[in-house]
Amino acid sequence: METDVKAVPRSSRSEVAGTMADGALKVRVAAPPEGGRANAELCRVLARHYGVPAKSVIVISGATSPRKRVRVLL
Numbered sequence: 001m002e003t004d005v006k007a008v009p010r011s012s013r014s015e016v017a018g019t020m021a022d023g024a025l026k027v028r029v030a031a032p033p034e035g036g037r038a039n040a041e042l043c044r045v046l047a048r049h050y051g052v053p054a055k056s057v058i059v060i061s062g063a064t065s066p067r068k069r070v071r072v073l074l
Contacts, residue, residue, distance in 0.1 A: 002060070005046070005068045009038040016049045024067070039063060046070060 004024035008017070011028035020026050031041040043057040050057075050072050062068035 001072045001074055003070055003072065005042065005070050007038060007042050007066050007068060009033040009066075014041055014045045016045060036063075039068075042068070042070075046072060050074070 004022070006020055006024050006026045008026065008028045010032050011030055013028065014030045015028050017026040017028050025046075027042055027045055029038050029041040029045060031037040039059050043059065044054045046057045047054040052072060052074060056073040058071045058073075060069050060071050
């Protein structure tokens with residue numbers, strides 16, 4: 001399954017905040033967007049949300065952008 005995600009780094013907590021008007025998931029992550037830390041945290045949050053291991057969530061495009069395309073292996 002692939003989905004669009006809007007990541008919000010440096011939030012007070014890491015959570016799936018809901019769905020945006022265009023259908024993308026809005027995900028808040030506490031990690032800063034440096035050294036891939038926010039992307040790693042994003043994968044952990046989405047893995048928890050979908051009930052899969054963290055290695056089953058892959059950022060396939062937009063690694064340096066707030067707008068990302070993510071693949072979840074169910």
